[in-house]
Amino acid sequence: MPYVNIKVTGGSEAPTTEQKSALIQGVTELLQRVLNKNPETTVVVIDEIPMENWGIGGKAVIERRKQK
Amino acid sequence: MPYVNIKVTGGSEAPTTEQKSALIQGVTELLQRVLNKNPETTVVVIDEIPMENWGIGGKAVIERRKQK
Amino acid sequence: MPYVNIKVTGGSEAPTTEQKSALIQGVTELLQRVLNKNPETTVVVIDEIPMENWGIGGKAVIERRKQK
Amino acid sequence: MPYVNIKVTGGSEAPTTEQKSALIQGVTELLQRVLNKNPETTVVVIDEIPMENWGIGGKAVIERRKQK
Amino acid sequence: MPYVNIKVTGGSEAPTTEQKSALIQGVTELLQRVLNKNPETTVVVIDEIPMENWGIGGKAVIERRKQK
């Protein structure tokens, strides 16, 4: 019955369909292994956040990427 | 003053504008009826999640739909 | 498969166990009626927020309650 | 290490890139000033919600805007 | 820079400190392996939800546990 929300940067950094499936499968297995949670009712939601909507260190990621 | 977040699958399964209005009205009335919450300050946010970003049972919904 | 998160004030305003059950049942039925969602995989999470942790109008709810 | 999520209406009301940067910088500084949190590990995520997906007072914002 | 939120039932079903550490480590490694995300800026937040605040199938988990 766990609920997992994964937020990552989207746009040019967005995960592929295969990578999303790997995240869903991996985190579901992790919850089964560590907490014995039933995979059938484990829900995973992946949010892709535009790089101008994600900030760290007081700056949007899109600006940080430019500076590197 | 309640805050409600409803996540449903989007894309070809996305709710229509009328259905979204029905969800907003229905959940606001529910909170008024059960908890006597003031509808004027009840906030509802609906998120439509792409079917490849939503997982259950260790698989993305888009894969599950294909298997049926 | 919908996921619903309901945040309400806790403490002296916290819903009773019966009220929580009514919210869970009510919102699950709403999603079935409006969007034909399967109740068996509809997940509802209720968060009770302390009144000093909830703000509206620039003030914590606990201060607003005192002023009335 | 704080995590901040800001949800605002999108579409024609969406913030510009400059406004998003100002929100990220402003809330990061606020957490540093009030709680002495390290800006380097303060994460901010801005969600732009379509006006038909946001409800208040039992109605979608898009309907409320029309009535004014 | 990913942000992960894991919600599980609390109370008598709450994870131990060791299990929480295993979840944090496991999901951080998963994001590094699948998406090459930097572990140093991967944030994980675990929420323990009281069993009367979590619903599935239209009923609170605490009721479902009793029926078994």
Add this chain to the structure above:
Amino acid sequence: MPYVNIKVTGGSEAPTTEQKSALIQGVTELLQRVLNKNPETTVVVIDEIPMENWGIGGKAVIERRKQK
């Protein structure tokens, strides 16, 4: 109408009532100044996360604090 959720570490690092009020007031003013949002309908929710439930760099904060 914005909704803001601020997550910080709790326990011995939890903000005081005065600090919570300063966060609520500060972020409400920020949204008014940057986006001209109406303070009356700006909602802020602060979550205090136990240090063993918050992870960064693959470790729970409570472990990181001990190592320093």
